[in-house]
Amino acid sequence: MSTLQHLDDHIIARYTAQPSRLPPELRGQIEHAWEGAPVQLYALADLDQSLRLAETWLALGSRHVAMARREGTSWQVKSVERAEIEAVREAPGLSANTLTILGAPGEPALVLLRYTHRQRRAFENIRFVLEETLNGHERDVPAVDADRVYADSVARPIREAQALVSGRQTAVIRRLLAYLKPYRRQLTLGMAAATLITLVSLVPPYLAGYLIDRVVRPAQTGTLPVSTAATIAWLAVGAMALVYLVRQPAVHVRLRLMSILGEWVARDLRAELYEHIQRLSLSFFSRKRTGSLITRVSADTDRLWDFLAFGVVDVSLSLVMLVGLGTVLLTLDWRLGLVMTLPVPVFCWLIYRHSEQITRLFIRAWRKWSRVTDVLSDTIPGIRVVKAFNQEQREIGRFGERNEDVTAEFNRIHASWTRFWPLLMLGVHGMTVAVWVFAVPRLLGSGAELPVGTFVSFLLYTTMFAAPIEVIGQMARTINRATTSAHRVFEVLDTEPEIRDVADPVRLEPVHGKVTFEHVTFGYDGVRQVLRGVSFDVAPGELIGLVGPSGGGKTTIVNLIARFYDVTGGTIRVDGVDIRRLDTGHYRRQIGMVLQDPYLFHGTVLDNIRYGMPEAPLSQVVAAAQAANAHDFITKLQHGYDTVVGERGHTLSGGERQRVSIARAILHDPRILILDEATSSVDTETEREIQQALERLVAGRTVFAIAHRLSTLRKASRLFVIEDGRLVEHGTHAELLVQPEGKYRKLYELQMQLA
Amino acid sequence: METTIVRPGRESAPGETGTLRLEWRADGSLWALRGDEERAVSVRRCFPWTEPLRHLSLRDADEEEFAFVRDPADLDARSRAALDAALAVAGFVFAVTRVLEIDEEVEIRRWRVETRQGPRTFQTRLDDWPRTLPHGGLLIRDLAGDLYHLARPETLDRQSRELLWAFVD
Numbered sequence: 001m002s003t004l005q006h007l008d009d010h011i012i013a014r015y016t017a018q019p020s021r022l023p024p025e026l027r028g029q030i031e032h033a034w035e036g037a038p039v040q041l042y043a044l045a046d047l048d049q050s051l052r053l054a055e056t057w058l059a060l061g062s063r064h065v066a067m068a069r070r071e072g073t074s075w076q077v078k079s080v081e082r083a084e085i086e087a088v089r090e091a092p093g094l095s096a097n098t099l100t101i102l103g104a105p106g107e108p109a110l111v112l113l114r115y116t117h118r119q120r121r122a123f124e125n126i127r128f129v130l131e132e133t134l135n136g137h138e139r140d141v142p143a144v145d146a147d148r149v150y151a152d153s154v155a156r157p158i159r160e161a162q163a164l165v166s167g168r169q170t171a172v173i174r175r176l177l178a179y180l181k182p183y184r185r186q187l188t189l190g191m192a193a194a195t196l197i198t199l200v201s202l203v204p205p206y207l208a209g210y211l212i213d214r215v216v217r218p219a220q221t222g223t224l225p226v227s228t229a230a231t232i233a234w235l236a237v238g239a240m241a242l243v244y245l246v247r248q249p250a251v252h253v254r255l256r257l258m259s260i261l262g263e264w265v266a267r268d269l270r271a272e273l274y275e276h277i278q279r280l281s282l283s284f285f286s287r288k289r290t291g292s293l294i295t296r297v298s299a300d301t302d303r304l305w306d307f308l309a310f311g312v313v314d315v316s317l318s319l320v321m322l323v324g325l326g327t328v329l330l331t332l333d334w335r336l337g338l339v340m341t342l343p344v345p346v347f348c349w350l351i352y353r354h355s356e357q358i359t360r361l362f363i364r365a366w367r368k369w370s371r372v373t374d375v376l377s378d379t380i381p382g383i384r385v386v387k388a389f390n391q392e393q394r395e396i397g398r399f400g401e402r403n404e405d406v407t408a409e410f411n412r413i414h415a416s417w418t419r420f421w422p423l424l425m426l427g428v429h430g431m432t433v434a435v436w437v438f439a440v441p442r443l444l445g446s447g448a449e450l451p452v453g454t455f456v457s458f459l460l461y462t463t464m465f466a467a468p469i470e471v472i473g474q475m476a477r478t479i480n481r482a483t484t485s486a487h488r489v490f491e492v493l494d495t496e497p498e499i500r501d502v503a504d505p506v507r508l509e510p511v512h513g514k515v516t517f518e519h520v521t522f523g524y525d526g527v528r529q530v531l532r533g534v535s536f537d538v539a540p541g542e543l544i545g546l547v548g549p550s551g552g553g554k555t556t557i558v559n560l561i562a563r564f565y566d567v568t569g570g571t572i573r574v575d576g577v578d579i580r581r582l583d584t585g586h587y588r589r590q591i592g593m594v595l596q597d598p599y600l601f602h603g604t605v606l607d608n609i610r611y612g613m614p615e616a617p618l619s620q621v622v623a624a625a626q627a628a629n630a631h632d633f634i635t636k637l638q639h640g641y642d643t644v645v646g647e648r649g650h651t652l653s654g655g656e657r658q659r660v661s662i663a664r665a666i667l668h669d670p671r672i673l674i675l676d677e678a679t680s681s682v683d684t685e686t687e688r689e690i691q692q693a694l695e696r697l698v699a700g701r702t703v704f705a706i707a708h709r710l711s712t713l714r715k716a717s718r719l720f721v722i723e724d725g726r727l728v729e730h731g732t733h734a735e736l737l738v739q740p741e742g743k744y745r746k747l748y749e750l751q752m753q754l755a
Numbered sequence: 756m757e758t759t760i761v762r763p764g765r766e767s768a769p770g771e772t773g774t775l776r777l778e779w780r781a782d783g784s785l786w787a788l789r790g791d792e793e794r795a796v797s798v799r800r801c802f803p804w805t806e807p808l809r810h811l812s813l814r815d816a817d818e819e820e821f822a823f824v825r826d827p828a829d830l831d832a833r834s835r836a837a838l839d840a841a842l843a844v845a846g847f848v849f850a851v852t853r854v855l856e857i858d859e860e861v862e863i864r865r866w867r868v869e870t871r872q873g874p875r876t877f878q879t880r881l882d883d884w885p886r887t888l889p890h891g892g893l894l895i896r897d898l899a900g901d902l903y904h905l906a907r908p909e910t911l912d913r914q915s916r917e918l919l920w921a922f923v924d
Binding site: 015016017047051052053089091092093094095096098100102106107108109112114116117118120157158161162360361363364367370484487488491 | 781844
């Protein structure tokens with residue numbers, strides 16, 4: 001069983017309370033009824049006809065579909081031959097979807113099932129296969145593992161939101177601590193310094209008690225000579241000074257070493273994370289929100305720094321401090337020691353309860369805060385609309401109301417902690433009072449004897465209890481926050497890139513640009529195919545225009561040529577070599593892309609043009625910009641090529657950004673060039689300039705150009721019409737126009753009428 | 756009758772009305788009939804939370820609007836009954852009757868609830884908050900897209916109210 005399958009099974013079991021696969025006895029029963037034919041796909045209909053939660057299975061075989069309903073301990077199975085099916089319908093609802101499988105017109109539905117959105121993907125897979133058959137494409141349906149497809153379809157939304165199911169917290173902490181290994185020396189020194197601080201902190205109260213009982217009082221009562229007492233007292237004062245002299249450098253060493261060490265670990269994590277992100281496949285980025293990935297590299301590693309630099313040490317030393325304090329106090333006087341130590345667990349529990357309560361308050365405040373940021377993210381980018389509709393006052397009112405709301409929530413939080421901590425301190429002081437209550441009679445002579453010095457030591461130790469109690473009380477929260485961040489970081493690190501080079505990859509030097517598709521099929525999720533058996537042969541230097549309706553598979557073809565994904569069936573060859581055998585990095589350096597919405601990085605125009613070739617001489621940069629019709633507008637900018645274009649190039653117009661991206665592609669000098677709607681979002685004059693630039697760019701290269709405006713592809717060597725994942729027509733513009741019922745001809749005529 | 760009929764491929768024109776009949780057939784589908792035209796349709800509420808029982812779009816298998824019902828009261832009794840049955844399916848959401856547990860994990864919030872349809876566990880993103888509906892009540896959307904309706908959270912049992920406290924205004 002693959003790791004992913006195992007993970008999906010775990011997700012289904014943990015989060016959905018539904019079977020992680022078709023019950024084996026039912027599968028056996030169905031396959032027996034089908035004379036051994038295997039179940040190819042299945043789905044769970046989790047609603048009955050009266051819309052209550054239920055368990056009904058739909059299974060698909062090569063010649064049958066079966067519907068199975070649980071009846072007591074057995075299954076009632078109804079099997080239908082696929083040959084009887086004439087139509088399949090799905091009616092989506094808010095949370096209940098209906099799949100109807102129909103036979104002859106007017107006859108009752110063969111199958112009618114209701115299910116929630118959680119099951120919808122599994123049903124869509126079955127519907128897709130049935131519709132393929134109805135459309136006469138049965139041979140294209142790929143062989144898949146039914147369990148795998150079902151588990152993936154149900155678990156995917158949760159997996160994509162969380163990706164890594166929470167492992168044991170201790171395992172995550174152990175893995176995190178492993179990052180400290182390279183810095184063992186610093187860690188040991190830091191921990192030693194922190195231990196020293198803790199231990200020497202216990203000395204001054206002890207010395208105070210010792211001085212009073214063994215020096216001051218005996219000297220006052222005359223049992224110790226004054227000169228001896230003075231010597232001992234000065235020695236004790238010296239020892240106390242020594243304690244502070246040792247303690248403060250130790251504090252310095254601890255703070256410095258641990259904060260630096262934390263930074264090093266955070267740096268290592270950030271570098272590892274970023275490097276790994278760069279190697280991940282495009283499919284990963286389509287699953288994850290950009291903001292979430294940025295947070296992992298920035299905020300999460302920062303939080304881990306805090307945990308490693310201070311959390312680990314604080315928690316462990318607070319434990320040491322409490323144990324040390326307890327031991328010292330019980331040793332000095334067990335009765336007073338118990339008065340002091342017994343309430344400590346209660347205080348820790350109270351702090352824990354308070355942090356739980358504060359968490360709830362924070363959730364509420366966080367929710368209201370998001371309503372404030374919603375207004376900001378709505379109105380600041382949309383300020384033109386706000387002004388155009390004269391809605392400033394309304395928006396001010398909306399913001400003001402939410403601002404008031406969130407302020408009230410934060411004040412509620414402040415009310416909570418400002419009430420709790422004084423009360424807690426009252427409890428701690430109550431301990432001191434309790435010590436007095438128990439101590440005074442003994443000090444005055446009734447009960448067991450209590451030396452005054454011991455009592456003073458107790459009072460001094462009392463003041464040391466509050467800080468470690470607070471740290472221990474917050475320990476659960478500290479560890480939870482750290483493990484959450486660690487999970488998010490490790491989730492990325494544990495994701496394997498889907499595109500990987502073979503052991504001994506081939507380097508094509510040079511790439512000539514012959515591209516061959518042999519029965520290529522591709523689907524983003526394994527069942528539903530975006531490309532279905534596409535085959536073509538493109539000679540070096542050809543300009544291929546890819547045309548057809550949106551969603552037909554054109555962009556998928558160019559994504560496969562760039563090897564952003566691997567085919568699920570068939571082969572793509574470049575200069576006769578299977579693309580999967582090529583050295584991907586080297587191969588991609590031979591590929592250029594000009595996209596509909598060109599992406600420019602924050603930096604200068606020069607940096608952007610040189611992005612693929614940072615060492616290119618300036619003369620080549622200017623030549624590339626001239627060829628791209630970009631030189632003129634660049635030199636008109638105040639800082640010329642050194643102009644900073646801003647985030648995503650927002651200081652330039654769409655046409656200017658496009659020409660910079662063409663200059664970048666020209667300088668890169670690719671052997672295979674991909675143009676994806678390169679001129680679709682600009683005005684006619686700009687389009688003319690870009691078209692000229694593109695004509696210079698395409699010369700001598702193999703080019704795949706996607707365009708909806710067919711007039712821009714007149715000069716193409718050949719046109720490929722892609723529809724519904726298939727290559728339905730190909731030929732030159734003239735050849736395709738003479739086909740009376742041709743798809744291209746229809747598209748072209750339609751555009752001419754609209755022009 | 757005020758029901759507007761929209762012919763495929765055309766915008767509805769003001770005043771273009773006709774008699775619409777609705778019926779359930781043996782194939783398990785709701786059929787809309789107008790004159791000699793008939794089509795299996797599904798119902799979409801235009802305002803599922805603002806005005807759920809009016810402004811209904813009847814759409815065919817190609818997702819094209821076949822008819823638009825402004826007010827079901829305009830239909831004949833049989834059609835209205837057929838439409839009510841279709842609305843029950845189209846507008847189905849889980850009705851939460853009790854909240855048993857709300858727990859946070861890495862990136863997600865885990866909910867364990869009892870609904871009128873049976874016990875259910877679902878997950879939401881941490882930054883996906885329950886939505887307050889125009890006529891009161893809360894609506895929660897889980898990771899798969901299923902919806903959970905809490906019509907009157909204030910009337911739930913004490914434990915549910917305590918668990919929901921952070922999510923209700």
